[in-house]
Amino acid sequence: MSWDEIAPAIRLTLTLAGLVTAILLVLATPIAWWLARSTNRLKEIVAAIVALPLVLPPTVLGFYLLVALGPNGPGGLVAGLWGGRTLAFSFWGLVIGSVIFSLPFVVQPLRNGFAAIGEEPLEAAASLGARPATVFFAIALPLARPAYLTGAILAFAHTVGEFGVVLMIGGNIPGVTKVLSVSIYDYVEQLRWGEAHVLSAGMVGFAFLVIIVTLLLDRRFSPLPR
Amino acid sequence: MNGRRPLRLLAALVGLSWAAPALADSVSVAVAANFTAPAQALAKDFTARTGHELVLSFGATGGLYTQITQGAPFQVLLAADDERPARAVREGYGVAGSVFTYAIGRLALYSTVMALGDGAAVLREGAFTRLSIANPQTAPYGAAGLEVLGALDLTQALTPKLVTGESIAQTLQFVETGNAELGFVALSQVIAAPAGAVWLVPETLHAPLAQDGVLLDPQAPAARAFLDYLRSAQAQAIMSRFGYQVP
Numbered sequence: 275m276s277w278d279e280i281a282p283a284i285r286l287t288l289t290l291a292g293l294v295t296a297i298l299l300v301l302a303t304p305i306a307w308w309l310a311r312s313t314n315r316l317k318e319i320v321a322a323i324v325a326l327p328l329v330l331p332p333t334v335l336g337f338y339l340l341v342a343l344g345p346n347g348p349g350g351l352v353a354g355l356w357g358g359r360t361l362a363f364s365f366w367g368l369v370i371g372s373v374i375f376s377l378p379f380v381v382q383p384l385r386n387g388f389a390a391i392g393e394e395p396l397e398a399a400a401s402l403g404a405r406p407a408t409v410f411f412a413i414a415l416p417l418a419r420p421a422y423l424t425g426a427i428l429a430f431a432h433t434v435g436e437f438g439v440v441l442m443i444g445g446n447i448p449g450v451t452k453v454l455s456v457s458i459y460d461y462v463e464q465l466r467w468g469e470a471h472v473l474s475a476g477m478v479g480f481a482f483l484v485i486i487v488t489l490l491l492d493r494r495f496s497p498l499p500r
Numbered sequence: 501m502n503g504r505r506p507l508r509l510l511a512a513l514v515g516l517s518w519a520a521p522a523l524a525d526s527v528s529v530a531v532a533a534n535f536t537a538p539a540q541a542l543a544k545d546f547t548a549r550t551g552h553e554l555v556l557s558f559g560a561t562g563g564l565y566t567q568i569t570q571g572a573p574f575q576v577l578l579a580a581d582d583e584r585p586a587r588a589v590r591e592g593y594g595v596a597g598s599v600f601t602y603a604i605g606r607l608a609l610y611s612t613v614m615a616l617g618d619g620a621a622v623l624r625e626g627a628f629t630r631l632s633i634a635n636p637q638t639a640p641y642g643a644a645g646l647e648v649l650g651a652l653d654l655t656q657a658l659t660p661k662l663v664t665g666e667s668i669a670q671t672l673q674f675v676e677t678g679n680a681e682l683g684f685v686a687l688s689q690v691i692a693a694p695a696g697a698v699w700l701v702p703e704t705l706h707a708p709l710a711q712d713g714v715l716l717d718p719q720a721p722a723a724r725a726f727l728d729y730l731r732s733a734q735a736q737a738i739m740s741r742f743g744y745q746v747p
Contacts, residue, residue, distance in 0.1 A: 340673075340677050340679065341677060343679070344677050344678050344679045345678040345679070346678055350678075358629060359629050359630070359678075359679075359681070360629075360630070360678070360679045360680075362674075362677075362679040363630060363663045363674075363679065363680075441666065445630075445632075445663030445664060445665075445674065445679075445680075446635065446663070446664035446665075446666070447662070447663060447664070460635070460637065460638075462566060463560065463562050463563045463566055463635075463637070463638045463666075464562060464566075464637045464638060465562075465565075465566055465569070
């Protein structure tokens, strides 16, 4: 196996995971904040919708995305803006799919993180005259830092580990949609097991590292005595 | 009192499950994805004639072969090429002397949005964004599609537009969902499509798609019976209905 052959897949996977993580941290913040603080009775319904990808098979998501990204769905409309036909088979199609697929992995820790802050620090700040935005950025955000770290790690790792959705909407284009997990699948199908072994072992190492880091962070930030 | 009844029922069921194989066997068949529709029709006919059940698993030939090398419990492989069945015998997974060509497939260019009267001209013009093709490494129809591009001297021009399906089934699905304007599929998949949507690729543009079958389990009389059945006039009539040539 040559480095030139797998470098595009590694680069693509890391770019995709990095971008998806950044988007998710921004996108999940208001959702998680609302879920943690709202007293609206319907909020658990929203929470359930956000959590759906945890339970749904990737094929369900892949199927809906394929239709939605295609020329007869909203994706086709958006692609039409720059003369394209579909968002499937594109890097941005993968970004959209991955964001939806990994949303619960960020919303859940953030929601817990915001809830753990409790009312007191926020009320104290407000009674001292801090505006809501200041309360959020100066008090809540720093206090929720461990939750952001956990969410970011999970989003990144989960995107790297994604397979089914990408297989269904990616079209396997080298450098554009052929991520690491799909490369491994292809190598296995072609009986090129040397390559499959190298990449798979790399993924095992990566996954182990991610889990160790998450566990250590958990200990470090845990309020409980250890 | 009647506490013993469930036990008796269980005994009867166990008896049935033992008795069943004597009457009719089930044959597990790995089928190249292009042959999905005819295989289903053949299975129905074969079961009606012999009582044997066929359990069909579909996939790209290369993927099925990988599974066979890892002990997948298939008794017959119906490949989309003549390479894997021969290799199966060579590597000890297939029964020597059981390989034969059951059908010769035809490659078709298919579109739901473009008129394909002259497919070669459409390909040369290149007025599309995505051309769908099966993974040439694992799907023989994908390899044939690449050969066609080569024969038309379009490899360089069209490679950036290729999207790859894991099997010929996914390749068709990319076209059907409209995500790709056109794609290289098997004629049998689009046999019912309107004439203008299909361009039957001339066989001069690629090596013939001789599709071989091979027996994988020497101790399966029903599997042998199925392979014999594939050579029968009735089976060949079904295959030609789906656009396959029979040897």
